[in-house]
Amino acid sequence: MYDRLKALAEALNAQDIVTLFAQDEGRASAFSVRHDGMLLDYSKTRITDAVRAGLIDLAETRQVAARRDAMFAGQAINETEGRAVLHTALRNLEARPVLVEGRDVMPEVLETLARMERFAEDLRAGRIKGQGGAITDVVNIGIGGSHLGPDMATRALAPYHDGPRCHFVSNVDGADIHDVLSRLDPGRTLVIVASKTFTTIETMTNARTARDWMAGAVDAPAEQFVAVSSALDRTAEFGIAPERVFGFADWVGGRYSLWGPIGLPLMIAVGPADFRAFLSGGADMDAHFCKSPMSENMPVMLALTGVWHHQVCGYPTRAVLPYDQRLARLPAYLQQLEMESNGKRVTMAGDDLQGPCGPIVWGEPGTNGQHAFYQLIHQGTQVVPCEFMVAATGHEPELAHHHRLLVANCLAQSEALMVGRSLEQAREMIAAAGLTDDALERQARHRVFPGNRPSTTLIYDRLTPRRLGQIIALYEHRVFVEGVILGINSFDQWGVELGKVLAGELEPILTGEASAEEKDGSTRALVAFVRGCAEG
Numbered sequence: 001m002y003d004r005l006k007a008l009a010e011a012l013n014a015q016d017i018v019t020l021f022a023q024d025e026g027r028a029s030a031f032s033v034r035h036d037g038m039l040l041d042y043s044k045t046r047i048t049d050a051v052r053a054g055l056i057d058l059a060e061t062r063q064v065a066a067r068r069d070a071m072f073a074g075q076a077i078n079e080t081e082g083r084a085v086l087h088t089a090l091r092n093l094e095a096r097p098v099l100v101e102g103r104d105v106m107p108e109v110l111e112t113l114a115r116m117e118r119f120a121e122d123l124r125a126g127r128i129k130g131q132g133g134a135i136t137d138v139v140n141i142g143i144g145g146s147h148l149g150p151d152m153a154t155r156a157l158a159p160y161h162d163g164p165r166c167h168f169v170s171n172v173d174g175a176d177i178h179d180v181l182s183r184l185d186p187g188r189t190l191v192i193v194a195s196k197t198f199t200t201i202e203t204m205t206n207a208r209t210a211r212d213w214m215a216g217a218v219d220a221p222a223e224q225f226v227a228v229s230s231a232l233d234r235t236a237e238f239g240i241a242p243e244r245v246f247g248f249a250d251w252v253g254g255r256y257s258l259w260g261p262i263g264l265p266l267m268i269a270v271g272p273a274d275f276r277a278f279l280s281g282g283a284d285m286d287a288h289f290c291k292s293p294m295s296e297n298m299p300v301m302l303a304l305t306g307v308w309h310h311q312v313c314g315y316p317t318r319a320v321l322p323y324d325q326r327l328a329r330l331p332a333y334l335q336q337l338e339m340e341s342n343g344k345r346v347t348m349a350g351d352d353l354q355g356p357c358g359p360i361v362w363g364e365p366g367t368n369g370q371h372a373f374y375q376l377i378h379q380g381t382q383v384v385p386c387e388f389m390v391a392a393t394g395h396e397p398e399l400a401h402h403h404r405l406l407v408a409n410c411l412a413q414s415e416a417l418m419v420g421r422s423l424e425q426a427r428e429m430i431a432a433a434g435l436t437d438d439a440l441e442r443q444a445r446h447r448v449f450p451g452n453r454p455s456t457t458l459i460y461d462r463l464t465p466r467r468l469g470q471i472i473a474l475y476e477h478r479v480f481v482e483g484v485i486l487g488i489n490s491f492d493q494w495g496v497e498l499g500k501v502l503a504g505e506l507e508p509i510l511t512g513e514a515s516a517e518e519k520d521g522s523t524r525a526l527v528a529f530v531r532g533c534a535e536g
């Protein structure tokens with residue numbers, strides 16, 4: 001499938017990126033996509049006209065456009081689960097009809113959005129109270145898609161917060177919920193239990209702990225609970241009144257659910273108007289994705305750049321490097337989005353993949369990462385394609401010099417990765433610092449940067465709610481395009497099942513209620529160690 005592209009990659013081996021710039025003055029604009037105040041620059045890669053044509057040809061052969069249209073049209077493209085994939089309907093503020101099995105789902109989507117807005121307004125205005133008065137703190141209990149999105153987005157939009165403080169608990173480790181609840185007043189706290197299935201062991205364990213904590217301090221704990229779920233029978237069983245439940249349909253995947261009721265903490269933090277601006281950003285990216293030709297289509301070109309680096313060039317991982325402290329949770333969010341979606345070894349039809357699945361995605365905000373793992377990115381033996389992102393301006397005009405340094409560092413890193421430093425330059429630099437002969441030679445090779453390392457940069461004016469919506473939708477569609485090219489189902493996640501089943505078996509083994517006999521030698525030894533510690 002990648003033969004032609006691999007041959008192109010081979011032919012380009014002798015070519016470095018700097019030479020591509022020397023050969024083409026217009027390279028920066030020819031190898032970038034602009035959309036609505038955003039610029040995706042992929043010119044600092046070895047992608048040439050021929051490579052781009054080959055990649056677009058691949059996308060066309062794999063019928064990306066037809067699959068995209070099928071997704072937006074509500075067809076059951078999540079074939080292994082027999083479901084439509086319509087998180088895009090949650091941000092369809094124009095209420096264009098979206099049919100699932102012949103029924104328009106938009107009235108229900110907008111009715112839930114309106115209920116969320118009323119609830120968020122009442123809470124923010126202090127009309128919905130706790131036993132101790134107006135709600136000052138909201139605790140979102142959820143994990144995976146019911147945690148990473150709202151946590152990431154709520155942090156990202158901190159400059160827009162004017163509602164109660166939001167806290168996030170996800171880990172079944174009691175330390176997580178302990179450290180959050182111990183700082184809060186139960187009389188003025190609202191708990192959101194966010195779980196699509198309302199069965200996830202971590203979330204249900206934390207929810208029961210929170211309920212006990214609340215019940216120990218207030219007379220009507222259920223009144224200070226809200227549920228977000230698509231399993232309405234289970235929320236009722238848990239004791240949450242229907243008017244305090246915000247539902248969503250099974251055609252919203254967990255890791256794509258931030259746009260609906262799972263986004264409630266974000267709406268409470270920033271208010272309904274900014275939440276709508278966030279949705280409008282997502283909708284704008286949807287329209288761009290649906291209408292733009294491939295070479296001017298930001299999600300398509302981001303996806304194709306990724307395919308070029310991972311499937312064709314064979315670089316095993318991809319670093320996401322937001323130069324924005326408020327996007328500190330974006331890499332974790334993207335790890336779920338990308339690796340849970342495209343980390344699969346069989347095609348939709350169940351055949352073995354013909355090449356690698358999606359890449360390992362990792363990262364940290366800049367500039368912090370520069371003082372840690374960038375050493376390997378610059379001088380290690382593996383090439384790590386880097387995806388930088390940065391806003392041209394920050395939200396703190398009084399600290400503009402900080403932002404200037406931030407941007408300078410971001411641009412410097414992609415430049416350094418591409419340009420590198422030759423042995424000759426290293427020698428000159430060391431000589432200029434006064435070292436000679438042996439001392440100079442001892443250092444010279446260590447101070448060489450091979451360069452020619454690829455990166456992309458996504459740059460935009462400022463991280464507003466709308467911009468964040470565009471960025472998240474950009475990445476969702478990028479993952480979709482990559483999945484279509486690989487021929488896999490990006491919308492199931494069977495790979496998380498086995499560990500859950502085994503954890504269920506191991507819990508009674510740890511307490512001694514069940515025997516470890518059937519387990520392998522290593523697991524038996526680990527259990528024995530834990531039990532030994534417990535017995536003192």
Ligand SMILES: O=P(O)(O)OC[C@H]1O[C@H](O)[C@H](O)[C@@H](O)[C@@H]1O
Pocket residue numbers: 143144145146194195196197198199200203254255340493496
């Ligand atoms: O929202 P929930 O049903 O509680 O699911 C929470 C998460 O757990 C699962 O194991 C999946 O891996 C995730 O895709 C999901 O987002």
